[in-house]
Amino acid sequence: MADHHIGLIVPSSNLTMETELPRMLDARASIAPDDRFVFHTSRMRMKHVTPDELRDMNAQTERAALELADARPDVVATACLVAIMAQGPGHHCVAEADITSALRSEGSRAPVVSSAGALLSGVEALGARRVAIITPYMKELTAKVADYLEDAGIEVVDALSLEVPDNLAVARLDPADLRDHWRRLNLSGADALVLSACVQMPSLASIQPVEDEAGLPVLSAATSTAFSILTELGLPPVVPGAGSLLGGRLSGPAGSGAGVRPDVPRRQPCVLK
Numbered sequence: 001m002a003d004h005h006i007g008l009i010v011p012s013s014n015l016t017m018e019t020e021l022p023r024m025l026d027a028r029a030s031i032a033p034d035d036r037f038v039f040h041t042s043r044m045r046m047k048h049v050t051p052d053e054l055r056d057m058n059a060q061t062e063r064a065a066l067e068l069a070d071a072r073p074d075v076v077a078t079a080c081l082v083a084i085m086a087q088g089p090g091h092h093c094v095a096e097a098d099i100t101s102a103l104r105s106e107g108s109r110a111p112v113v114s115s116a117g118a119l120l121s122g123v124e125a126l127g128a129r130r131v132a133i134i135t136p137y138m139k140e141l142t143a144k145v146a147d148y149l150e151d152a153g154i155e156v157v158d159a160l161s162l163e164v165p166d167n168l169a170v171a172r173l174d175p176a177d178l179r180d181h182w183r184r185l186n187l188s189g190a191d192a193l194v195l196s197a198c199v200q201m202p203s204l205a206s207i208q209p210v211e212d213e214a215g216l217p218v219l220s221a222a223t224s225t226a227f228s229i230l231t232e233l234g235l236p237p238v239v240p241g242a243g244s245l246l247g248g249r250l251s252g253p254a255g256s257g258a259g260v261r262p263d264v265p266r267r268q269p270c271v272l273k
Contacts, residue, residue, distance in 0.1 A: 001034050011167060012044060021222060044061065069105075095114055122227055128191035142161040
């Protein structure tokens with residue numbers, strides 16, 4: 001038996017990341033019963049998904065990282081995609097570097113992933129270059145997410161904003177509704193569908209059913225984060241019933257180029273020490 005300790009940095013009002021991520025990793029027991037996962041969470045205050053509250057929350061990152069350093073996790077994931085993407089293209093590299101610096105200052109050597117960077121890596125690992133996205137955000141923030149993806153070389157062919165500003169209300173959205181919402185998107189030319197570009201909007205229960213119906217790979221910020229966490233732990237990024245990204249058909253980690261079409265431009269990875 002091996003215990004893998006995962007540190008999470010989440011908004012104070014986030015309920016979903018600590019639900020979907022354990023469910024995914026617990027589901028691996030059917031294929032890897034010797035791997036066990038232990039979660040340690042530090043929270044940053046945020047109740048409404050607005051630019052001002054997101055900036056205020058980001059200012060708490062160092063404190064949250066230092067708290068996790070004391071637990072000596074094996075990997076740390078920061079899980080609020082829009083808080084990073086709203087700061088402008090490429091900011092996941094800055095956020096990951098800041099958390100890494102805080103961890104190193106306390107002697108922790110844990111690698112760092114962000115849900116924002118993980119989504120980029122997940123799309124790339126699937127060999128996709130054009131995606132459609134669903135977000136719970138107001139349209140202004142959804143546009144920032146789309147711009148972020150576009151800057152990374154990922155074309156957003158269509159986007160659907162559910163416009164729910166209260167973060168607790170986002171957590172209460174029924175994931176089954178996504179099985180209808182995706183039909184409102186124009187998927188012409190899309191290589192993949194991001195069913196939830198937000199770690200707070202529940203989607204895990206609908207990932208595989210929508211993929212089966214839509215006939216193209218379906219991923220989310222949460223499944224992408226799970227993929228990156230498993231990769232950093234040196235474990236096969238496989239979770240049964242969680243879509244193609246975690247389906248076991250990709251032969252290498254996100255960003256390695258495994259499974260990526262040769263015509264898809266490779267983004268430059270963050271360089272962290």
